[in-house]
Amino acid sequence: MVTSMLNIIRRVCCRQAYHHQLSRLATASTQTRGLMAGPSMRPQEGQGVTPRRAVLYVPGSDERKLAKLSGLTVDCAVMDCEDGVAANRKDVARETIRKTLGSLHLPTVGDLAVRINAVDSGLAEDDLKEVLQAERLPDTLMIPKVESVSHLQWLADKLSAHFGPNPPSSPFKLVIFVESALGLLRLANICEEGQRLSRTTPFFTLEGVVFGSDDFCADIGATRTPEATELLYARQKVVTIAKAYRLQAIDLVHIDYKDLDSLEKQSLEGARMGFTGKQVIHPNQIPIVQKAFSPSPERMEWAKALIEAFEEHQHSGKGAFTFRDSMIDMPLVLQARNILKMADVTKDKPQ
Template sequence: MPFDMIGGRTFYAYNSHFKNIMLKCFRKLSTSSSLMDKRYIPRRAVLYVPGSDERKLKKIPSLSADCIVMDCEDGVALSKKEDARSTIHQILQSQAIDFSGKDCSVRFNSVDSGLCEDDMKEILSASHLPATVHLPKVESPQQLEWFAGKMKDILKNSNLSEKLRLIIFTESASSLLDLPAICRRGVELSKDSPFKLDGIVFGSDDYCADIGATRTNEAKELSFARQYVVTVAKAFKLQAIDIVYINYKDLDGLKVQSEEGAGMGFTGKQVIHPGQVPVVQAAFSPRPEKVEWAADLVKAFEEHQRAGKGAFTFRGHMIDMPLLLQARNILQMASHS
C-alpha cells in the first residue's frame, strides 16, 4: 500500500476495510488493563509556539502537529516571560483553545535560569493542566530532584486523574555524558511524582555551541550525539525527539533528514514552522507493512486471549509484552496519520 506526496500533504493509501480492521485492533489492545498505564502519546512533529504571541497561539486548532508546545523558554524574549506564563495560564484555565487530537504541552524555562519555579507556579495553578511538560537544559539528576519536589508541592492539593508526561532536553556535552544517570533518576522519581518521564529531546543548537561545532544541514557533526540520545532513550523506554532542521523552506532537505532520523530510531522531530509538519509526520509514520504486521499481531493476541492461552508464536517469533506494546504504538500512530 504505497503512499503519495501530494501538494505537501501525505496520504496513506489505506482502503477503508483495512483501516477499520486496524482501528478495531487498536481499540481492543488499548482496553487491556495491563497496557492502559503505558498509553503511548505520538509526538512525530513537536512544534513550538511562543507563549507571548497570542496571534500564533490562536492558530493552534488549525495546526496538524501531534505535539504543540506553548513555549516559555527560547521562543520568548526575557521582557515577555511574565506575559507568556500568564497567557498560557489563561488558555489552560479557560480552555479557550481546542487541543483535540494534539498533545497539549508547555515548555518551562530551565532550572538554572531562575525562572522555572515562577513558570511552574503560574501554569500549574490552572484548573486544567497540560498533558505534557517540557524541561529544557537538564544538566544533572539533582535538577530533576528539584523539579520533582517543586511539582509535588505545587500540585499537592490537585486530584490528578493521570500523571503529567515529562519531556527532558539534553543540550550540552556534560548533559549528554550524564544522560543515563539523568534518565535513571527520572524514571525513579516518576514512581511517586506527579509526572512520568516520557521522552528526551536533543537540543542541537546549544550542544553545537557548547562543543564548538559548526551547524550544517547535513548534521554530520551531530552523528554521534544523535545516535547516543536514541540509544539512551530506548534503554529507558523513552521517546527520542530529533533535532530541528533550521532551513524551514528547504522541504527536500527536511525530508532527507527526517527519514534519516526515523531510520536511526528517533520517534519524532522538532519543527519550527507549520510548513514542516506534513513532511516530518510522514517520515515518522509507520509504513503500511508495519501497520499490517501490528494489526495481525493484535488479532492473534486476541485469539489466544479468548482461548485462555499465554505465550504464543507469531510468524516464527515468540511474542512478549514489549512486542505487544510496539504493536499498540504502531497502531496508535497509524490512527493519527
C-alpha cells in the same frame, strides 16, 4: 488481532522476548526488570503512550500564534516560555500561556505541552507557578537544558509543594531536553533518576527525551552541516539511552523551514536511527514529519507478510527461515511487530 498475536508470541518466543513484547503492548506496566540498577519497564510506542511524531513550538508571548493552534492538527504542541521568548517578554509569555490553556479548545492537538525555562535560569519557578494556576493544566511539562539529576528533584519538590496532600489525579507527562555536552554525559543517570521519581512520586511520568541540537552545537563549538555528521555520536547516544529506558527520543529541529525536501530527508533519517519524532518550528513542517515517523505502506506490507510467513514456519516447527532472500529469525520478527504496532497507534491520528 492483538490477542491472537499475543497468543502466538506467547507460544513461540522465549520468555524474555515475550515479556519484551508484553511490556511494549501494555498500557501502563510498571514492573521492574529485576536487574541491578535497572530501568523499570515502561510502555514504548504502544497503546497508552502519547505519540509525539511532530513536536511544534509556539512562543508563549505570541497570542496570535497560540490562537492559530486551534486550526492545527499535530501530535504535540508546545507553548514555549524558553528560547522562543525574548527576555523582556518572559512575564507576558507565562501569563498568556496560563490564559490560553484555560480558554483554547484544541481537539486536533494530541498532546498539549508547556516548556518552562531551565531550572538553572532563575525563571523556572515563576513559569511553573503561573502554569499551575491555569484552569486547564497542560498534559505535558517540558524541562529544557537538564544537566543534573537535581533538576528533576527540583521539579518533584516544586510540584509537591504546590499540590500538598492532593496530587493531580493523573501525573503530568514529562519530557526533558539534553542540550549540552554535560547533559549528554549524564543522560543515563538523569533518565534513571527520572524513572525513579516517576515510580515514587505521584507528580510526573517521564516519557521522552528531546535532543536540542543547536544548543548542543553551541556548547561543544560545533558547526551544523546539512548532513549533520558532526552530530552522529550525540544523536545515536541519545536514541540508545532513551530506548534503554523505554522513552521516546525526539530528534533535532530543521531550522530552514522553507526547504521541505531536506526536512523530509532528515526526518526519514532520524526515523531510521530509532527516533520516534522530531521538533518542528513551522506548521508546514508537521505533515512531512508525521508521515516520516509513521510506517510507510511498503514497510507495513513487508511487516505483515513477514509475520505471516513466520507464523507458518513456527506452526511447522521451523526456526530461522528464508523470506525474500533474507534469513529471518526473532529479531526481524520483532522489528516487523514494532512497525505494525506503531501503525496501529497512529492510525487515527492525522498525518
